Amino acid sequence: MLPQVSGEPVLRSVFLQLQKNSPDVSEAPQKGFVADRKLVHYLDDSIQSCTFEVQMTKRVTKHGLQVASELADFIETQALPGTGVEPDTFWKGMSELVNGLGPENTALLAKREEIQGRIDAWHVARRGQVHDHEAYKAFLTDIGYLLPEGDEFEIDTQNVDPEIAEVPGPQLVVPITNARYALNAANARWGSLYDGFYGTDALGSTPPAGGYDRGRGSRVVARSRVFLDEAFPITGTSHADVRRYHVHDGVLLIDDQPLMQPEKFVGYRGNPKAPDAVLLRNNGLHVELVFDRAHPIGARDQAGLADVVLESAMSAIMDCEDSVACVDAEDKVQAYSNWLGLMKGDLTETFEKGGKPVTRRLNADRDYNAPDGSPMTVKGRALLWIRNVGHLMTNPAVLDAEGNEAYEGLLDALITVMIAMHDLSRSGGNSDHGSVYVVKPKMHGPEEVGFADRIFDKVEDILGLPRHTVKIGIMDEERRTSVNLKECIRAAKHRVAFINTGFLDRTGDEIHTSMEAGPFSRKDFIKRKAWIGAYENLNVDVGLECGLSGKAQIGKGMWAMPDMMAAMLEQKIEHPKSGANCAWVPSPTAATLHALHYHKVDVFAVQAKLKAGGRRAHVDGILDIPLAQFRKWSPSQIQREVENNAQGILGYVVRWVDQGVGCSKVPDINDVGLMEDRATCRISAQHIANWLHHEVVDAQEVMAALRKMAEVVDGQNAGDPVYSPMAPGFDGIAFQAACDLVFKGRIQPSGYTEPVLHARRLELKASS
Secondary structure, three states: OOOOOOOOOOOHHHOEEOOOOOHHHHHOOOOOOOEEOOEEEEOOHHHOOOOOOOOOOOEEEEOOEEEEHHHHHHHHHHHOOOOOOOHHHHHHHHHHHHHHHHHHHHHHHHHHHHHHHHHHHHHHHOOOOOOOHHHHHHHHHHOOOOOOOOOOOOOOOOOOOHHHHOOOEEEEEEEOOOHHHHHHHHHHHEEEHHHHHHOOOOOOOOOOOOOOOHHHHHHHHHHHHHHHHHHOOEOOEOHHHOOOEEEEOOEEEEOOEEEOOHHHEEEEEEEOOEEEEEEEEEOOEEEEEEEOOOOOOHHHOOOOEEEEEEEOOOEEEEEOOOOOOOOOHHHHHHHHHHHHHHHHOOOEEEEEEOOEEEEEEOOOOEEEEOOOOOEEEEOOOOEEEEEOOOOOOEEEEEEOOOOOEEEHHHHHHHHHHHHHHHHHOOOOOOOOOOOEEEEEOOOOOHHHHHHHHHHHHHHHHHHOOOOOOEEEEEEEOOHHHHOOHHHHHHOOOOOEEEEEEOHHHHHHHHHHHOHHHOOEOOHHHHOOOHHHHHHHHHHHHHHHHOOOOOOOEEEEOOOOOOOOHHHHHHHOOHHHHOOOOEEEEOOHHHHHHHHHHHHHOOHHHHHHHHHHHOOOOOHHHHOOOOEOOOOOOOHHHHHHHHHHHHHHHHHHHHHHHHHOOOOEEEEOOOOOEEEEOHHHHHHHHHHHHHHHHOOOOOHHHHHHHHHHHHHHHHHHOOOOOOOOOOOOOOOOHHHHHHHHHHHOHHHOHHHOOHHHHHHHHHHHHHHO
C-alpha cells in the first residue's frame, strides 16, 4: 500500500528500489510516484502507516531546472559573488551537469542492482553446498564484478598541499551542518598535550570532580616530559631536569646542552635568551613548548614550562554525507553556508559556555622566528577536505528537466567546488597550492570512480578552473572497490590524493553483498575473520604500488570510542605502523593524543619497507566471506547480539529522524559510548536482516528486542529536553524508521540506510 502523496514529485531517494523479490510493487498505483530512468522507486508496506504530504517548495526556473528558492537565493547572493562566475553561467552549467550526467548516474545504479541480483542468485542456487571459492571467484569475473589488473602505473596528481602529501598525522571527520564542530575541527591543527592527558583517561584514570588536582597535574607534566625525551632527546640530560631553554647563535640550548638532533629545533617566539615559545619538529610534526612563569602551571615548573602544544589534526573532512541529516533545500543551504564560511575564512559561531557567550572563529596562523631570527609562519588550521555524497541519493532542492529530483552528488560537486573558489582567490587560506579537496564516498568499482572523475572535469569546465584543480579522495568502503582498488585508482590517477579504508561501511557492504550466502558471524567475530586483515593490508599495498607515498594520503578508519583514550593510545598506533599516513579520530583531543603515534612511528620509512617487500594480501583473502561456520550460539548469546544491534540502531535513528542529528555518541549494551553514523547503523541493520533472513531469529524476537531497547534508549536520553520517547506507544516515526531498516533491510539498495532515513525525516518535517 502506498501512502497518499500530494504536491511536487516525491523525493526519488526516499523510495526503496524495486527488487525482483517484490514483483507486486510493479502493479502499485502511480499517483505521486516517480518511475523513471529504468529504476522504479517506491514506498512499500514497510511504510504503509505513513500518510503525509510533501510540503510544497517555492521554486524558480533556471535553465530548465526547478530550483528551491532558498538555494537559488543563497547561491546568487552569497556563494557566487566573489568567484568571478556569472549566475547565468553557473545555472547553465548546473543544468548541463544534472541533465547530461544524470542518466549515466542512473545506469550505474541499475548496474549495481543487476550485479547484486546475480550474486544473490548464485548463492541461492548453491545453498546447502560447501562454498567453492574458486568457482565463486570465476563467477565474479564472468559477471564483471572482479576485473583484471592492468599494467603498473603511478598517480601523477599535482599541486598537493604538504598536509596531504608530506606530513603524516591524525584526521578529523565532522558534520558540516554544525558550525561549532566544523570550527573546532579546523582549529584542531594544534592542541594541548597537557589538556589531553589531564582531561581524559589517557593516563589510566579519569579526572576527579572539582577543581584542579595538583597530583594529577604533576603526573601529566611528568608524562609529557617523557614524550619530549623520546622525540627530542637532549645530549647528557633529560627534559625532566632542565631549568632553562634558550637560543644562542641559532642553536637551541637546554641547560647549555644541545638537542641530540639539533635540526629538530625550527623556531621560537620572543626573546631568544628567554623565549616565550620554542618550536620543534619531529617526523614533520611541530611541537611548541610554551613558557610562562606567570601561568599557574608554569609558575610551579622549574623551567617555566606552562604547556606542550602538539600539531595535531593535519587535515579534517567537512562531511556532507554520513554524519549529517540533509534531506531538503533547507538542510543543504545550512551545509553549504558553513562550507562557504570556512572557505572565505569568516565563519563564526556564538554559544554559551559557563553561563557566558563565547564566539568561535578560525584560528590565525602562528608566527615565529626561525633559528636565524628571520620571521616564519606555520599554518594554524587543518587542511580541509569536503566530503560530497555518493552516487545514490537525490534531493528535492533541485528538479531536473523532467521534474525528477537531481542526484545530490552532482549538486554537491558543483556547489562545493564553486564555494571553494573563494579560498583559491585568497592567500593564507586552506590550500596554498591552488587545489580543492573532495572526498567521494560509496563508489562501487572503477567505472563509478571514472564517472566521478568526469563529473569534476565538467565542474572545472563550468567554473573555468584548470583541469585537475579538484583532488579526490576514494573511500575504499565497498567490496567491488576493494577487489578492484588498483583500477579504481587508475580511473582517477590525475586527481587521487587520498584512499581510505572505511571499515564500517565496508562491513555493511560485506554483509549485504553476501546476504544469500548464509548467516554471518556475530559482529565482534566478523572483525576477527581473515577478510578484514586482507582488506586493510591490500589497501596500503596497492596504494604504495600506485605511487601514493609522498603524494597522497593512505588513511585508516575511525576510533569509535571517544571516551576511551587510554585504549586508543594503546591500540591506534597500529595505524601508522601499518603504513597509513593518516587515520580518523573522533575529537580534537583525540587528534592531539593520536599525534603521539606519528612521533613514535616514521610512516614514510614504514611505507618504504612495505613497498620493497611487495604485497602482503590478495583479493582471495578479501573474498573470504565471514560466515558463521559453527553456529553453537546459546539463546542468550543470540538475544544479546540482536539487542546490542537494536540499541545502536534506535539510539542513532531517534536523533537522526526526530532532531536531524547525523552523528551521535550512543551507549552500547555495556554503556560504552560509541560514535554512530549511517555506516555503523548500516552494519547493525544489515546484521539483523541477515539473521532474520536465515532464521537465526524470527520477527517476533526482533520486535521484542527493538521494543525493549527503545525503553533503554529512552532512559539514556531522559535528560534531553527535546527528546521524544519511543515507549510505550512504539508508534513514532523514529521507531518505525528503525523497524524499516531491520525488517526491510535485505532489499535496501546496497544495504544503505539513507532511503529509509530520508523518507522518515521528511515525513517528520512535513508533520511538524
